[in-house]
Amino acid sequence: MQLSFKLNGSATQWEDVYPGENLLEVLRRHDCWEVKGNNCTNGECGACTILLDGIPVPSCTVFAARVEGRNVDTIRLLGDPDHLHPLQQAFLRHGAVQCGYCIPGMLLSAHALLVRNPHPNRDEIQQSLSGHLCRCTGYLQQIEAIEEMARLPEGAE
Amino acid sequence: MQPNITDYLQPKSLPEAIALMATYSGRAALVGGGLDLSWRPRQEIQILIGLDRIPLSYIEWRPEGLVIGAGTTLRELADSNGGSYLNGLFGRILDRIATPLLRGMITVGGALARAYPWSDLLPIFLGCQAHITLFDGQDHTIPLESFYQGSFRQLLKRSIIRELCLPTHHQSIAAYQRFGRLQIDIPLLNQFSRLTLVEEQIEKASLWLGARPGFPVRLSEVEAVLLGKPLNQVTIGAAVSVLSPSLVGADFRLSKEYRHNLATVFLRRNLTEIWSQHATII
Numbered sequence: 534m535q536l537s538f539k540l541n542g543s544a545t546q547w548e549d550v551y552p553g554e555n556l557l558e559v560l561r562r563h564d565c566w567e568v569k570g571n572n573c574t575n576g577e578c579g580a581c582t583i584l585l586d587g588i589p590v591p592s593c594t595v596f597a598a599r600v601e602g603r604n605v606d607t608i609r610l611l612g613d614p615d616h617l618h619p620l621q622q623a624f625l626r627h628g629a630v631q632c633g634y635c636i637p638g639m640l641l642s643a644h645a646l647l648v649r650n651p652h653p654n655r656d657e658i659q660q661s662l663s664g665h666l667c668r669c670t671g672y673l674q675q676i677e678a679i680e681e682m683a684r685l686p687e688g689a690e
Numbered sequence: 691m692q693p694n695i696t697d698y699l700q701p702k703s704l705p706e707a708i709a710l711m712a713t714y715s716g717r718a719a720l721v722g723g724g725l726d727l728s729w730r731p732r733q734e735i736q737i738l739i740g741l742d743r744i745p746l747s748y749i750e751w752r753p754e755g756l757v758i759g760a761g762t763t764l765r766e767l768a769d770s771n772g773g774s775y776l777n778g779l780f781g782r783i784l785d786r787i788a789t790p791l792l793r794g795m796i797t798v799g800g801a802l803a804r805a806y807p808w809s810d811l812l813p814i815f816l817g818c819q820a821h822i823t824l825f826d827g828q829d830h831t832i833p834l835e836s837f838y839q840g841s842f843r844q845l846l847k848r849s850i851i852r853e854l855c856l857p858t859h860h861q862s863i864a865a866y867q868r869f870g871r872l873q874i875d876i877p878l879l880n881q882f883s884r885l886t887l888v889e890e891q892i893e894k895a896s897l898w899l900g901a902r903p904g905f906p907v908r909l910s911e912v913e914a915v916l917l918g919k920p921l922n923q924v925t926i927g928a929a930v931s932v933l934s935p936s937l938v939g940a941d942f943r944l945s946k947e948y949r950h951n952l953a954t955v956f957l958r959r960n961l962t963e964i965w966s967q968h969a970t971i972i
Contacts, residue, residue: 552695552697553695553696576792582791588765588794594728596721598698599721599740599742601742660785663874
């Protein structure tokens with residue numbers, strides 16, 4: 534079946550989508566390697582998070598056909614290695630990135646939170662990251678990085 | 691990838707969706723958020739009927755109460771003014787269900803249709819005497835309790851949940867307790883209590899016990915003890931004492947004795963919280 538949607542703001546049309554495929558499988562088959570591979574496969578780890586119309590969801594549990602006509606954003610929405618987003622830079626400054634597997638998902642959830650609420654408190658930050666499993670850092674560094682962004686005046690990002 | 695699925699249809703209206711269900715009877719499944727089918731693929735399902743293009747995602751305050759479209763996700767509900775239902779208790783409960791990522795996928799209609807015994811929502815919906823509206827060519831609104839007392843899974847083979855209405859209960863105070871291994875885990879037991887107090891007497895009581903581990907059950911014997919009495923330590927003690935151990939069972943997570951003990955603690959806590967909130971109000 535054919536799938537037409539916006540991927541990171543660009544109109545995208547893929548012809549070879551199977552009705553029973555999930556979005557994660559389709560994205561990776563089309564070279565979106567930035568979306569981390571099938572990890573828990575049931576939405577519990579948060580590694581494959583994407584934004585669906587601005588809402589973070591685990592792409593392994595979304596039927597690909599559901600995104601027809603909608604907006605899908607991956608970590609490429611924020612930046613690339615040569616042009617890091619301020620949130621990505623904050624993660625680096627705070628040592629929030631070690632193996633990096635969970636980071637794209639965490640960044641997207643953090644970004645969605647900051648868009649909705651530019652000055653979240655620590656509780657809100659922790660709540661937004663629950664559902665993202667990280668086995669390296671212990672979460673503190675990511676929380677501090679997001680807190681740094683939350684302290685910026687609105688629009689400074 | 692679920693190779694047994696051969697087509698994904700996207701109707702634009704409920705009549706169109708009902709017609710598709712009839713055409714592909716027995717081998718089609720409705721997809722709201724799709725989480726359940728993604729977790730538990732069913733071999734007999736070949737056709738998916740997506741509900742995304744049908745306007746079922748809405749939250750409205752109407753004279754009869756809070757009306758929630760079946761396609762509304764828990765995240766949308768928590769982020770809306772619907773969270774203020776039950777003096778904000780509803781919003782606080784929604785914030786404790788699963789994770790934010792999964793709350794963006796779980797729809798109210800999906801939670802009602804699957805009716806998992808461990809649901810956080812069912813004891814609250816039942817305890818608030820919710821009404822459900824089903825569409826089978828025309829709308830039928832029935833009390834949620836009656837819906838579940840009948841063969842609701844058969845009913846859902848030929849009808850679609852359109853919306854849920856949570857009635858406004860003036861002078862009503864509610865409390866909720868849950869226990870799970872982790873905050874984001876399914877509850878191993880939950881208890882919802884709602885009392886209406888008029889002139890210091892308990893006029894109405896609606897108490898439900900869920901994840902016991904079976905489908906939520908109404909605590910009718912406890913309600914009978916409470917009705918017409920003033921809410922105080924003596925009444926709470928009498929209510930807790932009639933909570934029957936036969937209402938709970940064992941599974942690999944908790945023993946029957948542990949669950950019953952927990953149920954009495956939850957009931958006592960909820961009634962005490964309502965008592966303390968009532969004391970603050972007056």
